[in-house]
Amino acid sequence: MKKLNKIFILGTSGSGKTTLAKNLSEKMNISHYNLDDFFWYKRFSKKRNPKKRDSMILSILKKRKWIAEGIYGFWTEKFVKKSDLVIWLDYSFGKLSWRNIKRFIKQREKKSDENLKNLIRIIKYVKNYRKGVHGGSYKSHKEIIDKHQINLVIIKNNKQLKEFMKSLDEKRLK
Template identity: 30%
Template sequence: MHSHSQINLTSLNRITIIGCCGGGKSTLAKQLAQKLNLPLHDLDDIYWHENWVLTPREKRNPILAPIIEQSQWIIDSNYASVLLTERFAASDLIIHVDLPTWFCLFRITKRSILQFLNVEHSFPARIQEAHKTNRQRSISDFAFYKYVYTFKRRLHPHFEKTLTTANAHQKLITLKSKKQIKQFFDSIPTTPSLAPNTSTPQ
């Protein structure tokens, strides 16, 4: 686990989580939101609509900017062209879930099979049925597999450049295995819940 001792894990209000699909970042984001009593904003949930309609690029920044200005949040998902520097600069902690590519490919294959069989529901409810019916991003979706297979080569240099631009390397923790993810999660103190946690509406 790549970590920095200057990160105060007892006072976390803004957390950015990045990493490849299938690595477990969204699961970690949900667990942290519950443990820290922080609002969770999943960018896939925000930007994707019924029947796999994606929010136009020019409308994505205006949607995300007010969220970044809030005092508390966990923002999950990459969208490297959408205010990534601003997210990094505003974060108390940046978590890079960086599991091996083979593991991510295995996980998305397993997930696609379970979703098609209507066993697992990791997509927003409004597009879950479209996924089942149209088999979008299923085991036959070569483009999605290519995205995952080339993720490290394409996105990691951009992450590194953005960390430098935002002067945020000292905020970064990189988790490279399920064991490291568990160890990190267990090291985070639980924040008492004073009010119901409100996440971005679906």
């Protein structure tokens, strides 16, 4: 099996991209990057200059090792093409909705500026992810993945995620 130095994690809001990226980063000692940090200058309120963010993305893609996660359609293909492994977190709408509600409650407890409008917007986005045709939709992600011969793991539930993590441990011990 090819060494996994470049991993891209794909999935809609609440799928667990950031958590998985952090876990893999610690386990494999590889830096991880959240594409939200490149898209937004001020998290979820002020977008970064497109030239600046594209330059930042290119600098990541040139690195020998990285773990990146995100859903932005216009960057997905660049990361998919460069990846040794693509992990697609493809949970049910019910699971994703529940996770986004839990995240909202936790952030409210931390006195975050999260509000109910944002939660509703996110749940609508998640609901439309499979129906949509925009760059960050299920359809566009599937087209990108189908277009390239890649090492792909699709995870649809927590049991599959645990099995995947266990298989990584076993491969690293051999």
